[in-house]
Amino acid sequence: xxxxxxxxxxxxxxxxxxxxxxxxxxxxxxxxxxxxxxxxxxxxxxxxxxxxxxxxxxxxxxxxxxxxxxxxxxxxxxxxxxxxxxxxxxxxxxxxxxxxxxxxxxxxxxxx
Amino acid sequence: xxxxxxxxxxxxxxxxxxxxxxxxxxxxxxxxxxxxxxxxxxxxxxxxxxxxxxxxxxxxxxxxxxxxxxxxxxxxxxxxxxxxxxxxxxxxxxxxxxxxxxxxxxxxxxxxxxx
Numbered sequence: 001x002x003x004x005x006x007x008x009x010x011x012x013x014x015x016x017x018x019x020x021x022x023x024x025x026x027x028x029x030x031x032x033x034x035x036x037x038x039x040x041x042x043x044x045x046x047x048x049x050x051x052x053x054x055x056x057x058x059x060x061x062x063x064x065x066x067x068x069x070x071x072x073x074x075x076x077x078x079x080x081x082x083x084x085x086x087x088x089x090x091x092x093x094x095x096x097x098x099x100x101x102x103x104x105x106x107x108x109x110x111x112x
Numbered sequence: 113x114x115x116x117x118x119x120x121x122x123x124x125x126x127x128x129x130x131x132x133x134x135x136x137x138x139x140x141x142x143x144x145x146x147x148x149x150x151x152x153x154x155x156x157x158x159x160x161x162x163x164x165x166x167x168x169x170x171x172x173x174x175x176x177x178x179x180x181x182x183x184x185x186x187x188x189x190x191x192x193x194x195x196x197x198x199x200x201x202x203x204x205x206x207x208x209x210x211x212x213x214x215x216x217x218x219x220x221x222x223x224x225x226x227x
Binding site: 033090100 | 215
């Protein structure tokens with residue numbers, strides 16, 4: 001099945017710094033979503049981005065489907081950005097199920 | 113809207129006991145998903161319903177697990193009998209469209225501990 005790899009596995013930032021998280025996937029995808037899991041465990045959908053670029057406040061994401069990667073940019077990081085960031089994809093060959101396959105995540109800690 | 117609601121938030125039980133997890137999806141959403149999150153396996157889909165019908169249960173670990181969706185506003189995930197390896201956080205998610213293609217909204221999860 002499709003493999004989803006995220007890097008870096010963990011990251012420590014000082015408040016105000018910028019960061020880029022990467023998601024590589026091994027096959028063509030129909031769908032790609034970014035999620036943030038906060039320290040209390042809540043999963044929040046950040047972006048639905050099978051291709052192109054989207055921005056939402058200090059966050060933006062870019063997916064280059066032909067090269068099988070997506071990037072999540074966090075600018076002027078805040079302590080509330082801490083948590084785990086997951087990339088999830090639906091394989092183009094996933095069939096009727098359209099199952100979301102999650103990456104292993106990037107653990108981000110933003111220090112004041 | 114209150115979002116996806118799950119209960120209980122925490123469950124501690126002894127091996128061999130039956131466990132029932134509950135989920136109320138967002139009103140108007142057609143698809144419902146049950147996920148399990150563990151340190152070893154990450155987030156994995158257990159079962160997916162569309163319009164109350166199970167579409168794919170290939171992620172259900174074994175016969176001890178069962179899920180139902182009797183109506184559009186309620187779903188249960190049952191484990192009988194429970195085992196220590198079932199300890200995990202179980203998430204329910206819902207989306208407006210069919211399949212996983214639409215944005216999925218997750219509930220707060222149920223943290224299950226089987227002793």
